[in-house]
Amino acid sequence: MAPAYHPRAVATYCHTGDGGQWWSFDDxxxxxxxxxxxxxxxxxxxxxxxxxxxAGVLTNALDTGLR
Structure with a gap:
């Protein structure tokens, strides 16, 4: 399943499918x-x-965001 976004919680999340798990993570x-x-x-x-x-995506986002 593709990630979804909750703007108020500033959370990225997804579900791994039937009987699966919910995951929340930073992107x-x-x-x-x-x-x-x-x-x-x-x-x-x-x-x-x-x-x-x-792989550098999150580090670059952090670096860019703090500039």
Missing amino acids: AWSIGRKTAWLRSKGLLGAMIWEMSGD
Whole structure:
């Protein structure tokens, strides 16, 4: 199933199918929204929990969003 977006929660999510699991995760869309909020508050950085599976898309979104 393709990811869906919840604008109010700033969450990207999907369901793995019948009897499956719900997943929520950050992607370039959610990172862009979150970094826009950080900038609007005059904050200068973000905390990252874990990005070992990132091929550069999330890191680039974070870098772009904080500039």
